[in-house]
Amino acid sequence: xxxxxxxxxxxxxxxxxxxxxxxxxxxxxxxxSLTVRRGEMLAIMGPSGSGKSTIMHIMGCxxxxxxxxxxxxxxxxxNLKSGALNQVRSRxxxxxxxxxxxxxxxxxxxxxxxxxxxxxxxxxxxxAAAVKALRDIGLGDRLDHKPSELSGGQQQRxxxxxxxxxxxxxxxxxxxxxxxxxxxxQEIIEMMRQINTDTGTSFVLVTHNPDVADACDxxxxxxxxxxxxxxxxx
Ligand SMILES: Nc1ncnc2c1ncn2[C@@H]1O[C@H](COP(=O)(O)OP(=O)(O)OP(=O)(O)O)[C@@H](O)[C@H]1O
Ligand SMILES: [Mg+2]
Numbered sequence: 001x002x003x004x005x006x007x008x009x010x011x012x013x014x015x016x017x018x019x020x021x022x023x024x025x026x027x028x029x030x031x032x033s034l035t036v037r038r039g040e041m042l043a044i045m046g047p048s049g050s051g052k053s054t055i056m057h058i059m060g061c062x063x064x065x066x067x068x069x070x071x072x073x074x075x076x077x078x079n080l081k082s083g084a085l086n087q088v089r090s091r092x093x094x095x096x097x098x099x100x101x102x103x104x105x106x107x108x109x110x111x112x113x114x115x116x117x118x119x120x121x122x123x124x125x126x127x128a129a130a131v132k133a134l135r136d137i138g139l140g141d142r143l144d145h146k147p148s149e150l151s152g153g154q155q156q157r158x159x160x161x162x163x164x165x166x167x168x169x170x171x172x173x174x175x176x177x178x179x180x181x182x183x184x185x186q187e188i189i190e191m192m193r194q195i196n197t198d199t200g201t202s203f204v205l206v207t208h209n210p211d212v213a214d215a216c217d218x219x220x221x222x223x224x225x226x227x228x229x230x231x232x233x234x
Pocket of ligand 1: 026049050
């Protein structure tokens with residue numbers, strides 16, 4: 001289903017205030033709007049503290065705005081009840097984080113399968129889907145390895161397999177190459193680009209890395225809680 005504007009994910013006039021104390025309010029978002037086009041790879045850049053993670057969390061249904069709307073695939077999602085919101089998040093959205101966020105005592109397969117189970121798959125189905133996702137990403141020979149037995153690039157590939165295991169409409173990455181060296185970053189970004197081309201899955205990547213932004217179709221900038229289209233974004 002479409003919202004008529006070709007947007008797969010849309011944020012409209014988002015406001016978010018964090019209350020650190022009675023007289024200490026942080027306006028993290030001040031009316032941020034952003035449309036992610038269907039099938040695109042979009043980079044979000046901008047200085048530290050400009051609201052990038054906050055908007056990603058809200059667009060990814062991990063948090064709610066104080067004001068404004070979020071639309072996913074033509075459906076409004078910010079006002080859903082918790083159960084429905086969790087369902088949308090686990091089925092339709094994939095997440096990739098800077099620190100990989102893998103469970104250290106779980107194997108690669110178990111880490112990926114868990115995301116399948118959260119989305120409602122039976123254990124056996126989730127395991128089969130995890131093995132396929134890991135093979136697709138070139139980790140078929142590392143299925144039973146724990147995170148500590150994998151390189152940083154391999155751990156991030158497990159995280160990508162986990163993000164993709166439920167066939168999401170969109171993948172959101174917050175500094176997905178932040179903990180990787182230059183060569184490994186390049187490998188991971190090329191892999192995401194390939195997945196985008198092969199499957200049409202949209203990607204939104206928050207990044208400080210200009211190479212990642214250059215590999216994307218489009219770039220926006222965040223500044224003081226607003227999304228802007230500045231060319232130079234530091
Ligand atoms: N849970 C929180 N409680 C209070 N303030 C917060 C919280 N999360 C974020 N903030 C504040 O909101 C503003 C935006 O933070 P956000 O994490 O979105 O920035 P960012 O652009 O992702 O920065 P970075 O590039 O450093 O990751 C910052 O001023 C930050 O200190
Ligand atoms: Mg951040």
